[in-house]
Amino acid sequence: xxxxxxxxxxxxxxxxxRCDVISTTAMTGKDYYxxxxxVESVITTIVAANAIAGGGSDIANLHGATMAxxxxxxxxxxxxxxxxxxxxxxxxxxV
Numbered sequence: 019x020x021x022x023x024x025x026x027x028x029x030x031x032x033x034x035x036r037c038d039v040i041s042t043t044a045m046t047g048k049d050y051y052x053x054x055x056x057v058e059s060v061i062t063t064i065v066a067a068n069a070i071a072g073g074g075s076d077i078a079n080l081h082g083a084t085m086a087x088x089x090x091x092x093x094x095x096x097x098x099x100x101x102x103x104x105x106x107x108x109x110x111x112x113v
Contacts, residue, residue: 053095095107
């Protein structure tokens with residue numbers, strides 16, 4: 019997903035695109051660009067297309083991590099599973 023202009027970026031930051039509200043049901047085959055955790059949440063597993071293992075950017079470090087209430091992560095997430103908590107997962111609307 020490439021940002022085309024400042025208006026698109028502002029729209030995404032304000033959560034104007036579609037959103038899946040997830041709890042402990044695993045979500046796979048997705049294309050989320052942002053996940054917001056309104057309450058403390060524990061990530062069981064997460065797969066992000068733009069994070070690589072090694073080179074100081076190891077997405078596996080988030081497996082089992084506790085996200086504090088209010089945390090937002092911006093990654094191209096293709097799958098996520100929570101042990102507890104809630105995630106607001108944003109994705110682009112098809113054109």
